[in-house]
Amino acid sequence: MVVFFDIVDNWLLPLSLWFIMFSMGLGLELNDFRKIGVHSRGFILGCFSMMVLVPLIGTFYALTLAPTPALAMGLILLATCPGGILSNLMTDLAKGNVALSMSLSLFVSFVYIFTLPFIASFALQFIFGKSAAMDIPMSDSFSKILTVTMFPVASGMIVRRFAGSIRADWIRRYVKSASTSLLVAIFLLIVVQQWSTIASSFGVVMGVVLLMNVSNLALAWGISRLSGLRRPETIALMMEHIVRQEATAIFVAVSILHRSDMSLPMIINTFMGMLVGIPAVAWLRRKAAAAAKAEAETETSMPLENQL
Numbered sequence: 001m002v003v004f005f006d007i008v009d010n011w012l013l014p015l016s017l018w019f020i021m022f023s024m025g026l027g028l029e030l031n032d033f034r035k036i037g038v039h040s041r042g043f044i045l046g047c048f049s050m051m052v053l054v055p056l057i058g059t060f061y062a063l064t065l066a067p068t069p070a071l072a073m074g075l076i077l078l079a080t081c082p083g084g085i086l087s088n089l090m091t092d093l094a095k096g097n098v099a100l101s102m103s104l105s106l107f108v109s110f111v112y113i114f115t116l117p118f119i120a121s122f123a124l125q126f127i128f129g130k131s132a133a134m135d136i137p138m139s140d141s142f143s144k145i146l147t148v149t150m151f152p153v154a155s156g157m158i159v160r161r162f163a164g165s166i167r168a169d170w171i172r173r174y175v176k177s178a179s180t181s182l183l184v185a186i187f188l189l190i191v192v193q194q195w196s197t198i199a200s201s202f203g204v205v206m207g208v209v210l211l212m213n214v215s216n217l218a219l220a221w222g223i224s225r226l227s228g229l230r231r232p233e234t235i236a237l238m239m240e241h242i243v244r245q246e247a248t249a250i251f252v253a254v255s256i257l258h259r260s261d262m263s264l265p266m267i268i269n270t271f272m273g274m275l276v277g278i279p280a281v282a283w284l285r286r287k288a289a290a291a292a293k294a295e296a297e298t299e300t301s302m303p304l305e306n307q308l
Contacts, residue, residue: 012182013183013186013250013254013255014144014148014251014255016179016182016183016186016247017179017183017247017248017251018147019175019178019179020176020179020183020247021148021153021156022153022155022156022175023156023175023176023179024152024156025152025154025155025156025157025160026156026157026159026168026171026172027156027169027172028106028153028156028157028160029157029161030157041227041229041233042097042100042224042229042233042236042237043100043103043107045223045227045237046100046104046108046220046236047104047107047108049220049241050083050104050240051111053219054079054080054216054219054241055079055119057079057215057219058078058079058080058212059079061075061079061208061212061215062076062208065204065207065211066204066205067200067201068201068261069127069128070259070262071201071205071261071262071264071265072127073124073127073128073253073259073262074253074261074262074264074266075208076119076123077120077123077249077252077262077265077266078212078244078249078266078269079212080112080115080116080119080249081112081244081245081246081249081266082104082105082108082109082111082112082244083104083105083108083239083240083241083243083244084105084243084244084246084273086243087105087240087243088101088105088239090243090281091235091236093281094235094238094239094280094284094285094288095231095232095235095288096231096233096234096236096239096284097233097235097236098236100232100233100237101240104236104237105240109149109245112245112248113149113150113248116145116248116252117145120252120257124257144251144255144256145252145256148248148251149248156168156172159171183247187250187267187270190250190254190264201264202268205264205265205268206268206272208265209268209269209272210272210275210276213269213272213273213276214276216242217238217242217280220234220237220238220240220241221234221237223237231288231291235284238280238284239280239281242276243273243274244266246266246269246270249266250266250267253266
């Protein structure tokens with residue numbers, strides 16, 4: 001059984017993440033990166049919130065509410081995750097600014113790849129003491145993280161460039177389905193492996209993860225309101241703050257740090273983000289429909305000479 005879980009941690013998890021990132025690359029073109037910064041105010045505010053405010057709030061919750069140091073480390077890793085792939089889809093469903101959502105996901109993910117080893121090392125030292133720094137060699141961490149993030153994304157983009165968008169989209173559909181199914185199976189195996197930890201801490205960890213999601217949603221809404229962002233930009237920021245890219249952080253916890261228990265907050269958030277996000281999307285869609293209806297009624301009630 002130990003050998004089986006070693007294979008899961010060291011081979012199947014990196015492989016599933018590689019193919020998920022490869023499928024992301026299959027859906028990207030260089031032009032997508034040129035869109036970064038087009039919506040400058042929302043983009044700058046979103047980046048600042050995702051890379052500074054959300055990690056600070058999440059770290060506070062981790063240090064004050066986590067039942068164990070390992071789970072505190074997992075919550076910190078969760079707090080530093082960029083927005084996930086599904087955030088773009090949910091932004092679209094909620095009638096938000098998809099270009100802004102994609103720009104935030106791409107840029108924050110790019111920065112995250114290079115800052116994650118430092119974040120993990122600092123958090124280890126802070127929570128477990130200075131001796132923990134030896135558990136995450138920087139050069140080895142960089143190479144492993146780049147191997148399952150930057151390289152597969154670049155490979156997917158190259159395939160799309162030479163295979164064409166139609167064929168790349170066809171390949172992406174099957175690769176993404178297979179790799180996501182494998183990742184879900186791995187999550188379930190980790191849950192089985194860490195059942196004793198889950199049984200003793202599940203309620204607390206789930207409560208902290210829920211609190212983080214609600215706080216992040218409120219933070220994105222508050223920043224948008226105070227800065228005067230339009231509704232589509234507000235929606236994009238809200239979705240980026242709750243739908244996270246947990247897979248890379250799980251890879252760090254399981255395959256680099258060799259602590260499956262640290263991955264539990266990220267696994268819980270995979271479902272909790274949807275639990276918070278789906279009602280938020282439904283509410284935002286109703287608000288958008290109501291606003292569109294009110295605008296149509298206003299135009300209809302205007303005098304004919306004003307409409308002309």
